[in-house]
Amino acid sequence: MGNFSISSVDDAALITLTNVPNTSAALADIFTKLGGASVNVDMICQTAPYKEKINLSFTIDQSDLTATLTVVGGLKNDYAGLMTEVSSGNCKFMIYSELLKTRWGIAARLFQALAANGLHMKLITTSDVEISLLFDHSDAGKVNAVLNAEFSD
Numbered sequence: 001m002g003n004f005s006i007s008s009v010d011d012a013a014l015i016t017l018t019n020v021p022n023t024s025a026a027l028a029d030i031f032t033k034l035g036g037a038s039v040n041v042d043m044i045c046q047t048a049p050y051k052e053k054i055n056l057s058f059t060i061d062q063s064d065l066t067a068t069l070t071v072v073g074g075l076k077n078d079y080a081g082l083m084t085e086v087s088s089g090n091c092k093f094m095i096y097s098e099l100l101k102t103r104w105g106i107a108a109r110l111f112q113a114l115a116a117n118g119l120h121m122k123l124i125t126t127s128d129v130e131i132s133l134l135f136d137h138s139d140a141g142k143v144n145a146v147l148n149a150e151f152s153d
Contacts, residue, residue, distance in 0.1 A: 004151040005096040008144065011062040012042070014087040014122055014134060017072065020056045021079060022049040030056070030075060037067045043092065043125045043132055057123055059134060062088060087122060091140040093147060095131045107131065113150040119143055 020026055027046075034041055039060055047055040060068050065088065076082045100106055110131065114121070119142060123134040135143050 003097050003099050005094075006144075006147050006151060007094050007096070008140070009042075009092045009094075010137065010140070012059045012090040012092045012134060013062045013065050013068075014057060014059055014090055015068060015072070016055060016057040016085040016087075017075075018053075018055045018083045018085070019079070019081040020054050022052050022054045026079065027056070029078070033071045033075065034068065037071050039064045039068050039071065043123055043134060045123055045125055059090070059092065059123065089137045090122060090134050091137045091143070093133045093135065093143055095133075095147065095151060096129055097151075098129055100126075100131070101128050109150065113146050114143075117142060117146050119146065 017030070020030070031041065041058045041060060043057075043059040045057045065086070069084075069086070072082075072084050076084075095110065097106075107126075119135065119139055121133050121135060123132075125132045133143075
């Protein structure tokens, strides 16, 4: 099936903040402080709220890790119980296609191909035309081969 573009980015770090207040003000504060430290945030994923708290995950370039951890350290003073988990050494793959707007089953096909090859994602985000997937860097070659076999002509 043609009409798909696959690209990748190396050196992504995954940051997960747990026990974040489920408010727009908290998210605005977090991302304003990261922006103020010149941290470029990429993938953003929020869990459904539980007891008015959420988990918030996002990716950054590995080179921004020190600045990010400095910001997060300050956030711990503002938000009681905030915890941080860091996963370095990741690669992000993006599958782009206008077909994602109208064709059903593409995500199912993607996940079946990844499962059949024993590949596990750390994070998934989507838009109407793109699926972004985060993997451990050690799986990059295998992921690339699977995606190209499944989504290239």
